[in-house]
Amino acid sequence: xxxxxxxxxxxxxxxxxxxxxxxxxxxxxxxxxxxxxxxxxxxxxxxxxxxxxxxxxxxxxxxxxxxxxxxxxxxxxxxxxxxxxxxxxxxxxxxxxxxxxxxxxxxxxxxxxxxxxxxxxxxxxxxxxxxxxxxxxxxxxxxxxxxxxxxxxxxxxxxxxxxxxxxxxxxxxxxxxxxxxxxxxxxxxxxxxxxxxxxxxxxxxxxxxxxxxxxxxxxxxxxxxxxxxxxxxxxxxxxxxxxxxxxxxxxxxxxxxxx
Amino acid sequence: xxxxxxxxxxxxxxxxxxxxxxxxxxxxxxxxxxxxxxxxxxxxxxxxxxxxxxxxxxxxxxxxxxxxxxxxxxxxxxxxxxxxxxxxxxxxxxxxxxxxxxxxxxxxxxxxxxxxxxxxxxxxxxxxxxxxxxxxxxxxxxxxxxxxxxxxxxxxxxxxxxxxxxxxxxxxxxxxxxxxxxxxxxxxxxxxxxxxxxxxxxxxxxxxxxxxxxxxxxxxxxxxxxxxxxxxxxxxxxxxxxxxxxxxxxxxxxxxxxxxxxxxxxxxxxxxxxxxxxxxxxxxxxxxxxxxxxxxxxxxxxxxxxxxx
Numbered sequence: 192x193x194x195x196x197x198x199x200x201x202x203x204x205x206x207x208x209x210x211x212x213x214x215x216x217x218x219x220x221x222x223x224x225x226x227x228x229x230x231x232x233x234x235x236x237x238x239x240x241x242x243x244x245x246x247x248x249x250x251x252x253x254x255x256x257x258x259x260x261x262x263x264x265x266x267x268x269x270x271x272x273x274x275x276x277x278x279x280x281x282x283x284x285x286x287x288x289x290x291x292x293x294x295x296x297x298x299x300x301x302x303x304x305x306x307x308x309x310x311x312x313x314x315x316x317x318x319x320x321x322x323x324x325x326x327x328x329x330x331x332x333x334x335x336x337x338x339x340x341x342x343x344x345x346x347x348x349x350x351x352x353x354x355x356x357x358x359x360x361x362x363x364x365x366x367x368x369x370x371x372x373x374x375x376x377x378x379x380x381x382x383x384x385x386x387x388x389x390x391x392x393x394x395x396x397x398x399x400x401x402x403x404x405x406x407x408x409x410x411x412x413x414x415x416x417x418x419x420x421x422x423x424x425x426x427x428x429x430x431x432x433x434x435x436x437x438x439x440x441x442x443x444x445x446x447x448x449x450x
Numbered sequence: 451x452x453x454x455x456x457x458x459x460x461x462x463x464x465x466x467x468x469x470x471x472x473x474x475x476x477x478x479x480x481x482x483x484x485x486x487x488x489x490x491x492x493x494x495x496x497x498x499x500x501x502x503x504x505x506x507x508x509x510x511x512x513x514x515x516x517x518x519x520x521x522x523x524x525x526x527x528x529x530x531x532x533x534x535x536x537x538x539x540x541x542x543x544x545x546x547x548x549x550x551x552x553x554x555x556x557x558x559x560x561x562x563x564x565x566x567x568x569x570x571x572x573x574x575x576x577x578x579x580x581x582x583x584x585x586x587x588x589x590x591x592x593x594x595x596x597x598x599x600x601x602x603x604x605x606x607x608x609x610x611x612x613x614x615x616x617x618x619x620x621x622x623x624x625x626x627x628x629x630x631x632x633x634x635x636x637x638x639x640x641x642x643x644x645x646x647x648x649x650x651x652x653x654x655x656x657x658x659x660x661x662x663x664x665x666x667x668x669x670x671x672x673x674x675x676x677x678x679x680x681x682x683x684x685x686x687x688x689x690x691x692x693x694x695x696x697x698x699x700x701x702x703x704x705x706x707x708x709x710x711x712x713x714x715x716x717x718x719x720x721x722x723x724x725x726x727x728x729x730x731x732x733x734x735x736x737x738x739x740x741x742x743x744x745x746x747x748x749x750x751x752x753x754x755x756x757x758x759x
Contacts, residue, residue: 444521
């Protein structure tokens with residue numbers, strides 16, 4: 192694996208030059224800005240009257256995030272749900288593009304192990320995902336400060352930051368199976384489709400009460416932080432990551448690449 | 451003589467479709483081997499089998515004395531290849547694309563990228579993104595990627611696709627010089643016999659997944675059909691005279707007579723006097739060699755041209 196840095200260089204280079212990180216970062220900024228707008232509406236009843244429907248949602252949001260503590264909790268939830276979709280988009284691009292652009296064949300008969308190439312791809316996905324999380328969270332902090340949320344303290348923000356970071360990590364661990372779907376589907380469509388299905392299943396799991404055993408529901412439960420999760424929840428998430436990476440590796444190693 | 455490529459009853463089936471059937475190839479080191487076939491004959495599947503991109507359903511392939519297995523690292527440090535159309539990362543420049551290829555081959559020095567850009571005539575495009583390249587220049591970039599690490603064996607799938615005539619000549623000369631000066635082995639596929647006849651030492655013809663003939667360039671000359679073509683004014687008279695003399699005249703294109711008999715081809719003067727005596731003197735008399743493409747189509751059983759009346 193002494194050529195891993197070279198492989199990571201390749202993946203980061205491809206990502207940066209494609210401007211995809213920039214677009215995903217801009218896209219993820221919509222979230223904190225949207226939340227800021229809703230909170231602004233909720234705090235200004237004269238605006239809210241003009242907007243009608245939106246104000247109901249804004250009020251709901253305003254009641255659930257009236258101080259720093261609940262506001263940061265909201266960000267954990269956002270990263271668990273919307274962050275998940277963003278990260279799947281990232282993993283779909285990093286893996287699926289080799290199929291969509293027909294560039295896969297040039298990395299198959301090379302004196303570098305396919306495992307190294309895949310590890311570099313997963314590393315890139317992780318770096319990229321963490322960066323997006325940071326963009327979302329920092330924008331959230333800035334907005335929170337601008338709208339002068341009450342009840343803020345350094346320790347509270349540190350606590351919130353840790354929660355957001357751990358949530359990000361848990362979400363990222365749920366993403367490797369989508370690298371497998373991008374490879375099997377040879378593009379972007381399958382992983383994104385499965386991700387939407389996964390979010391729907393997550394809601395279902397919440398309703399029936401099995402959420403703590405469903406790896407893609409665990410980050411959201413963790414972010415809510417109401418009841419501590421059983422250790423098996425974390426093991427399931429870790430196991431999902433390993434299975435996803437192993438499946439991707441086996442597929443890259445053994446599946447026929449005839450396109 | 452050691453072999454650069456050796457396959458033993460190599461086969462690939464996709465369900466009911468047999469793409470490659472019991473293929474046994476032997477390509478010696480330092481030779482240019484052309485793998486000729488129509489579209490869909492199994493050329494690309496064979497190349498993917500040789501490169502370990504698809505698994506054989508029968509037999510095996512040895513490349514540079516190493517058994518080809520999926521996902522292995524050997525023998526690829528010494529193999530350069532281009533499969534089907536050349537693809538590059540559209541957002542990266544020509545230089546960056548080659549840099550990616552370089553890092554996929556540990557031990558290749560950065561200078562190789564500059565050298566290859568110059569050698570392939572891509573200097574003017576080095577900082578252009580690959581998506582802006584013309585088809586011909588994209589093909590050059592593909593070749594540059596294949597040759598970057600100075601491989602011992604070069605496997606090329608229809609390398610002259612998309613190149614203009616000057617580019618085709620240039621690539622031919624480049625490959626010839628690599629073979630001559632560095633003892634490189636070239637395995638290339640093509641569907642145009644005339645193109646590879648000038649370049650290859652040996653030609654393997656694949657049809658419907660089977661290797662139907664393997665021949666040296668000298669054999670190619672020998673095996674091509676030759677015809678004695680005669681144009682006469684009195685067609686019926688000439689045919690009767692020729693048939694009476696024991697020849698089998700065939701009707702050739704544009705109303706001429708064609709003779710396949712070796713005795714006629716070797717002695718056109720005798721045929722000429724025969725026709726003069728019969729009162730049907732030839733207005734044109736020439737030995738015609740079968741066109742390469744016609745020869746190729748005859749080999750694969752899709753003959754057109756000379757027809758028996």
